[in-house]
Amino acid sequence: MRDLLLFLKSNTLALVGLLTLLLLVGAITIGPWITPYTPTKLDILHKLEGPTFAHWLGTDAFGRDVLTRIMYGGRATLTIGVGVVAVAFVIGVVFGMLAGFTGGWVDSIIMRIVDAILAFPALVLAIALAAAFGPSLQNAMLAVAITLAPQFARVARSQALSVSVKPYVEAAVSLGLPPQRILFRYIFVNGL
Known part of the structure; x- marks a missing residue:
């Protein structure tokens, strides 16, 4: 936290960006309750x-208040965006950590699937998956999350590979701890 405050103090543009983001999120969050x-x-x-x-x-072509419409629409947009990134993060990190920790054929299979997903343009793949899943908002969110997950998986795999050679992980392996505990207690926590 202290490093973040020092960074914001030395970088005025980042501070302005953070304040603008907080203002927008605040307006989207509490705005619909205060607008008449x-x-x-x-x-x-x-x-x-x-x-x-x-x-x-101002108002739009039907006389509706534009600020009110932005605040109400922003809530849905923010919810969808955070939901998609959260699902992509969970899927990508779980599979990436699993691939990096276990290695061998599990790593090869997971990373070849990741490479296959990354070979397609993200927008085209998301549209194809959304069409295959059927027309609904949840299916569209899942399709976009699937196209974003490989980037998280690659980063998580590299972190798992670098953390799994640390002495405390080797000590946990030598003590005979179960692989699930090593993966979530040592590699996941220290890889973030």
Whole structure:
């Protein structure tokens, strides 16, 4: 935490970016509770208005408040984005750590699957997977997560390979600890 504060103190642009991100996330999170408008209510008399004190970002072609629509839409977008990255992280890290720790044929099979997924353009693969899974938001999120997981798997594998040769892992192996415990207690925790 101290290093982060020192970095932000020395890098003004990073501080501005962090504050902007926190402002946007705060507006998306609490904004829908404080706005006096609904995102779907039509107001034809006030359509295509410019920014005013009543409508800070103006109104759209149907008279709906643009800021309110951004705040409501941002909640869905933020939820989907965080969900996709979380699923991709879990899938990628589990398979990457497993491949790096076990090695041998397990490593070869997992990494060849990762290479095969990385061989396709990510957007084309995500569209193909979403079409194969069927039309729903959860299937589209899963398709995008599958296309993002190989990058996490590669990084996790490299971390597992570097951590698995450390003395404390070798000591755990020599003590006869179960591989699952070594993987999650020593390699996963120290590889992050």
